[in-house]
Amino acid sequence: MLFDRVLIANRGEIAVRIARTLRALGVESVAVHTPSDAGARHVREADLAVEVPGYLDIEAVVAAALATGARAVHPGYGFLAENGAFARRCAEAGLVFVGPPAAAIDAMGDKIRAKATVSAAGVPVVPGAAEPGDALEEWRDFPALIKPSAGGGGKGMVLVRSAAELPDALESARRTARAAFGDGTLLIERYVERPRHIEIQVLADTHGDVVHLGERECSLQRRHQKIVEEAPSPFLTGETRAAMGAAAVEAARAVGYVGAGTVEFIVDGTTGAYHFMEMNTRLQVEHPVTELVTGLDLVELQLRVAAGERLPFAQDDVRLDGHAVEARVYAEDPARGFLPTGGRVLLLREPGGAAPGPVAGGGAVVRVDSGLAEGGVVGSEFDPMLSKVIAWAPDRASALRTLDRALSRTAVLGVVTNVPFLRALIAHPAVEAGELDTGLVERVLPELVPADGTPPDDVLAAAALVFHAMPQGDDPWEVTDGWRVGECAWTTWRLESRAGVHAVPVRGLPEESAEVRLGGQSLPARVRRDGSGLAVTLAGRTEHYLCVRRGDTLWLGRDGAAWSFTRHLIGDPGDRARAAGAGDGVVRSPMPGTVLVVKTQPGERVSEGQPLVIVEAMKMEHTVTAPCDGVIADLPAQAGRPVDMDAVLAVVTPEGAAASRATPDGVRP
Structure with missing residues (x-):
């Protein structure tokens, strides 16, 4: 028997998407929200809502579920979704956690332990080293990739190509890991040049049944963050798909997995050799492409499995029909190095519908999973992803064309987004040909982003x-x-x-x-x-x-x-002062956010390009550097303090200039 009321321990588009399936099943939804999210779309679309101090506050979320009479908690992705302590606390409170057992979360949530577990089950893994037993500073097999052991979503991952880069890279990765996941433990792995990132969706019930639903190609990434995903992969053969699917099923069985999960592989684009990378013990951002090619609602299946039901199909019943492509719409400015943006949504236009599947009739389908609403404010507290636009068609070329048309009908006035960049990316010849790898976007970036962002x-x-x-x-x-x-x-x-x-x-x-x-x-x-x-x-x-x-x-x-x-008007400045690098020595914040680290002090002599301040927004770090050789004349930036875009962080008096150079009047973070 399904639950009569479920609390959604999340926000944004995934909370809206989960509530949609709950509504279709006749199950009441309970939203949680912080004070700043009180008017958010996910709150308005839920049947009940409870304010909590923060989305990571386990006790507050559990108390909200108990107070509203919810019988189960769906964590979505991010926040507490892969937190074993949260899953255990739910069980202690008599709540059903819509996800795997805490032991499986612990085993797969720790990348180091996960590699050892699946390796013992016969799944190939990438060579590497890990803390606490290995001294990562001694790693010498470059290029290499540093990862937070407890992390996911690409946060804290740093590519290192030489021993000289290693110390700073370890420091940055550890700092991000502590901030994002509360655990600074790292691992390092051999980096596969021009790899493809392919993941397998698995489902398991409490009766011992485990199946996979085919793969998703997630190779289009920037800074290890996925941008565009598709199913099925244009690279895999049927034989390779079956082999990788079997390996993913064994990885899930190795930890007694229950629910929906994703086993991620790095695939050599030349040889086709694949290696286990990690397992995400939750629903994935890109799950809609799997839903559209299988006709299944993964959230419904998660709920039914959590309620003790058996999977309603076997492996031989799984069919992949047509092709689906998803594009992530972010609040970021490609013309300014993809720095996070924000603002109030003054006007919103989104194409298509919101049904998870199945696809019928053979025609193209557009789906939008979104947490946006007109009048809502996009701030710097959370991840910059705003929505996902997904297209399905009978073949890959038609799916890409359908996605492009859908993106052309997407408008978010009031917030700068990456939509034009997404359109340029999916129209690139390499993408159209399916010749993908995780470094493609960075290589072709100059072709995709206008040099200075000047309007036509x-x-x-x-x-x-x-x-x-x-x-x-x-x-x-x-x-x-x-x-x-x-x-x-x-x-x-x-x-x-x-x-x-x-x-x-x-x-x-x-x-x-x-x-x-x-x-x-x-x-x-x-x-x-x-x-x-x-x-x-x-x-x-x-x-x-x-x-x-x-x-x-x-x-x-x-x-x-x-x-x-x-x-x-007449008398206004001819040009607004730009970000770091201004010729007058004034160093400004390139984005709204929080000062994370101040790496200099007043009176210190600095060199051009030397890191001065690290600003963080939406879990993204940006290092602001000295625009010229000189001396720090003023340093308004303070660690832990919020700053607006273009706020003054520091003033560098160029060498040879008067030491008494003043800061612009009245301009402070």
């Missing part, structure tokens, strides 16, 4: 026209049609984007007949309302935009991309 000329023209068409105040004489005796005058709009300030001259009435001057040419232009957006015609060509204006800031969206512009 037609977008700049559209922004200027919108400002020109909208009233600027209550004064009736502030009409911007440029009328005067003889001919219309030009009004030059100075618009600031994240790439700098742009001057765009406009004259006339945009809703009737106007002109825009671009590149020395005067082009006829017109703006008209188009449903919830605007249609902008420039030199006879019409583009459709979503549009939101808040005071002097304008957001435009088109084809999955979004741009923001701020109106500059």
Whole structure:
């Protein structure tokens, strides 16, 4: 018998997705939330909600379940999902943990122990060394990959190519591991050049049945974080799929696994040799692609297994139909090195539906798993993933085309996202050909990201026209049609984007007949309302935009991309001070976040490129360096203090400059 009420110990898109299946099964859902998440979408879509101090507070989460009468707890992924102590505490409180036994979590959650366990079961593993028994500082087989033993999701993983890089890499990985997982234990492994990352989805019940549901290819990564995943892999043969699936099943049996889990392998893209990497004892972010090609709801199966039911099918019953591809939408700015962003969601458009499966009818399907809602705030407290856009089609090429169309209809105005980057990535020839490896994205990055993020000329023209068409105040004489005796005058709009300030001259009435001057040419232009957006015609060509204006800031969206512009008045600075590297020696935060480490002090002599401050946002570290040789004249940054984007972290007086150089007035983190 299924549970009548389940608490979801998570937030964001996965909490919304779990609640969707609970609702379909007639099971009530209980959400937990921190004070800042009180208005979040996952709270609004649950039947009940309880405030907790934090998502990692085991006692508070268990108390919330007991207080609301929940019989089971679903941890989703991240947070407490792979915490053996949480699973044990649930059992002590009489709650069913929707996941594997605590012993299996402990065995597979520790990468060092996991490798030993599966190796004993005959599963091939990657050669490496591990703490506490091995001195990682003595490792000399490069390139190598450092990993937190207790970690997952790519956090804390560092690629090291020489012995000289090793000490700093170990320090950084250990610091991230402690912050993200509460455990600084590390391991190091031989790094396979141009590997493919392929994982096998397994399911096991309490009756001894264990099956696999095929594989997912997760080779498209950046900094060890998955970006695009697909099922099945375009690389595996049926024979290799069967062998890897059997190995994954044995790995699950070796620890008495129960529920849904994923066994991850590193696969040599040349030889096809595969090695166990780790097992994730939870639902994976990329589980929707498996659901779409198998027609199964993995969350429903998790709940049924947790309730003691037997798996309703055997291995021979599993069929993979068609192809599915998923793209992760992140709050990050590709033009600024993928640094985390944030802000209020002013306008939201998401394509497709939200059903987990099955697929029927043979046509293309688009699914969106999202935790976003208009009016919600994206902050720097949590992981920057906002949603997932998933496409299914009968074949891989059609699935990629369907995903691209879906991304082109995705709009999040108010928050900079990676959607244009995702579209460029899935259209790259290597991706279309299925020639993937975990280093591909980094190698082709210059082809995927604009050099400076400057908006296209037609977008700049559209922004200027919108400002020109909208009233600027209550004064009736502030009409911007440029009328005067003889001919219309030009009004030059100075618009600031994240790439700098742009001057765009406009004259006339945009809703009737106007002109825009671009590149020395005067082009006829017109703006008209188009449903919830605007249609902008420039030199006879019409583009459709979503549009939101808040005071002097304008957001435009088109084809999955979004741009923001701020109106500059006479006397405003010509360029906003940029991040670290400014020629005036002022070092600014490249993203909103928290100062993690300050590596210098006032009066210290520093060299160009020397690390000064480490800023963290959404569990991502960014090292800010000295823009020039000189002396630290001022150091507003303090460890543990929050900072805004472009806040001053330090001021370096360049060599030869006056030591009395001042910090910009009134600018502090």
